[in-house]
Amino acid sequence: MKNGIARSPLFYVGDKYKLVREIRSHFPDHIKRLIEPFVGGGSVMLNVEADHYLLNDINSYVIGLHRMLQGYIGREEELMNALCAIVDDYGLSLSLRSDVVQKDLKIVYPKTYYARYNKAGYQRMKADFIAGGQQDMQRLYLLLIYGFNHMLRFNGKGQFNLPVGNVDFNQNVRDALHYYLQLLSQKRTEWFNEDYRQFLADIDYQEVKKLQI
Ligand SMILES: C[S@@+](CC[C@H](N)C(=O)[O-])C[C@H]1O[C@@H](n2cnc3c(N)ncnc32)[C@H](O)[C@@H]1O
The missing domain is CATH 1.10.1020.10 (Adenine-specific Methyltransferase, Domain 2)
Known part of the structure; x- marks a missing residue:
């Protein structure tokens, strides 16, 4: 973590790592739901506090990578051993x-x-x-x-x-x-793999009613 900003382990091209401070300055102090239609490597969601996160990307491999990594929450050494093997x-x-x-x-x-x-x-x-x-x-x-x-x-x-x-x-x-x-491990996340139009259209903006995929 550099200057308090976490880098996404996907090191994704076009990530917003260098812009996180600027982006955060436009956000409210308390965020109930962070809705990310283009989550990519996730630099923004990693570095923004919210009660709940709806995270989407059309690329199923991007979502697959996040899901695989999240499966190792609390089992970091196991992940390292699997990758090193x-x-x-x-x-x-x-x-x-x-x-x-x-x-x-x-x-x-x-x-x-x-x-x-x-x-x-x-x-x-x-x-x-x-x-x-x-x-x-x-x-x-x-x-x-x-x-x-x-x-x-x-x-x-x-x-x-x-x-x-x-x-x-x-x-x-x-x-x-x-x-x-x-x-x-400290965030409540839901992940989606849709075109952003579908993702945004399905959100109940009063209440979260989407099923987790
Ligand atoms: C540069 S990344 C976003 C960076 C990210 N917000 C961050 O925090 O660093 C852009 C992402 O948008 C996704 N994308 C492109 N077209 C899309 C679409 N029509 N619907 C949903 N996601 C899309 C791409 O797959 C890519 O992962």
């Missing part, structure tokens, strides 16, 4: 734990050594994610973390197609996961 299966670097990248690689490719080190393992993880029907949200989370610019990108056939990035699982990722789970 996958990282080890694919032989990816894990700078959170140790520096495994060879010195020669760092000298020859000073700006891209993580990408070079992780390329083959990342491709195997991506192939397995696709072959498994793209349902494994832990693998998808790691594809996002080790992927180019932390994006969720799919081709015309709907297959995940992001190349490896020059990043790995480091202390920033660990910290973001820690604060996410801590903050979410």
Whole structure:
């Protein structure tokens, strides 16, 4: 957490992390329901206090990732163990734990050594994610973390197609996961996976009547 603002562990492109203070300054002091039609990585909801949160995104993978992470509220070590086991299966670097990248690689490719080190393992993880029907949200989370610019990108056939990035699982990722789970444990959230028009149209603005999905 930097300057009291939590970073989303999705490190989502276009997130509002840097704008949170500005956005918050326009909100009332007490919020009964925070209605987020475009929740994305969730930087805003993470950093805004409300009694209740209605959170929506049209992207089912975004919602799937949030749901997977939330399943580990109160079980942070289990989440870390599960993610690290996958990282080890694919032989990816894990700078959170140790520096495994060879010195020669760092000298020859000073700006891209993580990408070079992780390329083959990342491709195997991506192939397995696709072959498994793209349902494994832990693998998808790691594809996002080790992927180019932390994006969720799919081709015309709907297959995940992001190349490896020059990043790995480091202390920033660990910290973001820690604060996410801590903050979410104190929030009453409901998640939706709809087009924003449907989501907004279904809300009873007098009372929350939507069923949790
Ligand atoms: C940049 S993110 C929002 C950032 C976020 N509010 C935050 O706190 O950082 C924008 C999100 O809008 C979602 N989106 C785009 N079109 C949508 C639609 N028609 N209905 C619902 N969500 C949509 C995208 O999937 C994406 O996750």
